[in-house]
Amino acid sequence: xxxxxxxxxxxxxxxxxxxxxxxxxxxxxxxxxxxxxxxxxxxxxxxxxxxxxxxxxxxxxxxxxxxxxxxxxxxxxxxxxxxxxxxxxxxxxxxxxxxxxxxxxxxxxxxxxxxxxxxxxxxxxxxxxxxxxxxxxxxxxxxxxxxxxxxxxxxxxxxxxxxxxxxxxxxxxxxxxxxxxxxxxxxxxxxxxxxxxxxxxxxxxxxxxxxxxxxxxxxxxxxxxxxxxxxxxx
Amino acid sequence: xxxxxxxxxxxxxxxxxxxxxxxxxxxxxxxxxxxxxxxxxxxxxxxxxxxxxxxxxxxxxxxxxxxxxxxxxxxxxxxxxxxxxxxxxxxxxxxxxxxxxxxxxxxxxxxxxxxxxxxxxxxxxxxxxxxxxxxxxxxxxxxxxxxxx
Numbered sequence: 001x002x003x004x005x006x007x008x009x010x011x012x013x014x015x016x017x018x019x020x021x022x023x024x025x026x027x028x029x030x031x032x033x034x035x036x037x038x039x040x041x042x043x044x045x046x047x048x049x050x051x052x053x054x055x056x057x058x059x060x061x062x063x064x065x066x067x068x069x070x071x072x073x074x075x076x077x078x079x080x081x082x083x084x085x086x087x088x089x090x091x092x093x094x095x096x097x098x099x100x101x102x103x104x105x106x107x108x109x110x111x112x113x114x115x116x117x118x119x120x121x122x123x124x125x126x127x128x129x130x131x132x133x134x135x136x137x138x139x140x141x142x143x144x145x146x147x148x149x150x151x152x153x154x155x156x157x158x159x160x161x162x163x164x165x166x167x168x169x170x171x172x173x174x175x176x177x178x179x180x181x182x183x184x185x186x187x188x189x190x191x192x193x194x195x196x197x198x199x200x201x202x203x204x205x206x207x208x209x210x211x212x213x214x215x216x217x218x219x220x221x222x223x224x225x226x227x228x229x230x231x232x233x234x
Numbered sequence: 235x236x237x238x239x240x241x242x243x244x245x246x247x248x249x250x251x252x253x254x255x256x257x258x259x260x261x262x263x264x265x266x267x268x269x270x271x272x273x274x275x276x277x278x279x280x281x282x283x284x285x286x287x288x289x290x291x292x293x294x295x296x297x298x299x300x301x302x303x304x305x306x307x308x309x310x311x312x313x314x315x316x317x318x319x320x321x322x323x324x325x326x327x328x329x330x331x332x333x334x335x336x337x338x339x340x341x342x343x344x345x346x347x348x349x350x351x352x353x354x355x356x357x358x359x360x361x362x363x364x365x366x367x368x369x370x371x372x373x374x375x376x377x378x379x380x381x382x383x
Contacts (some may be wrong), residue, residue: 039372041290041296181325
């Protein structure tokens with residue numbers, strides 16, 4: 001059985017949000033209509049996004065890591081959003097494992113958003129239907145596109161090729177190889193959802209920047225007086 | 235403006251607080267964000283995260299102009315005239331890239347009674363010919379059912 005999925009390399013992602021904007025562009029222009037935004041040109045805009053990148057820092061200067069963490073629907077093999085749906089709008093396709101929402105059946109009750117442990121669902125406040133990543137199901141089978149472009153929009157857009165797309169049930173696929181070779185992991189396996197999407201973990205590398213190297217001679221604060229401590233007292 | 239917590243706390247600037255950043259060319263009031271990824275003694279920001287009030291057809295109270303800021307007010311296209319009266323471009327001598335990364339600045343905490351908005355602010359530009367007076371508050375439709383709100 002085929003299970004299409006994304007594999008995202010956290011070593012390579014630079015947090016540029018190209019996947020976020022290309023996802024929004026493709027899906028807001030798609031057959032299902034716009035992903036609505038509120039106050040897009042005014043104060044405190046909000047909007048519907050199928051793909052978001054969260055960025056956080058780990059550690060203290062100079063041993064700092066900036067982690068960019070793209071998040072979208074993980075297309076679980078045992079998706080908790082499907083059995084809770086009262087209308088059958090939320091379903092998992094048997095032929096390729098993609099989890100989808102049938103907007104014609106969805107009544108916007110948000111049960112699936114409560115059931116999803118990953119926060120991947122996005123209610124469209126104006127259409128009042130639940131939306132989510134479709135793995136660009138309207139791209140990947142489109143025979144009008146050249147075969148090289150039958151990939152999700154986010155994968156096409158990624159400038160660092162941090163995003164891979166393929167069948168995780170095919171041991172010879174590029175995504176299966178990446179998971180095997182780089183110890184790819186699924187998010188929150190304790191929920192038993194068996195996410196299809198995987199992440200390639202950050203590899204630990206030794207910091208080559210010690211405290212001496214981190215304090216440069218022409219630091220503007222050093223010119224005015226004592227240079228700042230490279231680390232906070234901790 | 236991303237500032238190392240050591241540097242920011244030395245100026246009593248809070249994480250998420252308003253601060254001033256000042257160079258020989260100008261000064262900007264902006265929001266501070268603590269970052270351990272920045273060297274103490276260095277500050278940085280994204281390029282062009284701010285917009286002038288009313289630019290890009292944004293509402294006058296859009297976050298882009300009220301909370302975002304432009305670093306351009308701190309930099310100039312030319313270096314100060316040197317001792318021989320020479321004008322030199324403020325750009326990298328090797329690549330010619332604009333010297334966006336090497337201006338010396340002073341940072342300080344914004345006073346509590348100051349306006350909670352970025353500075354400088356400008357009067358919004360007049361509406362361009364051919365652009366509609368109002369901006370849609372939201373956009374949503376279901377393709378194929380003939381409704382377009």
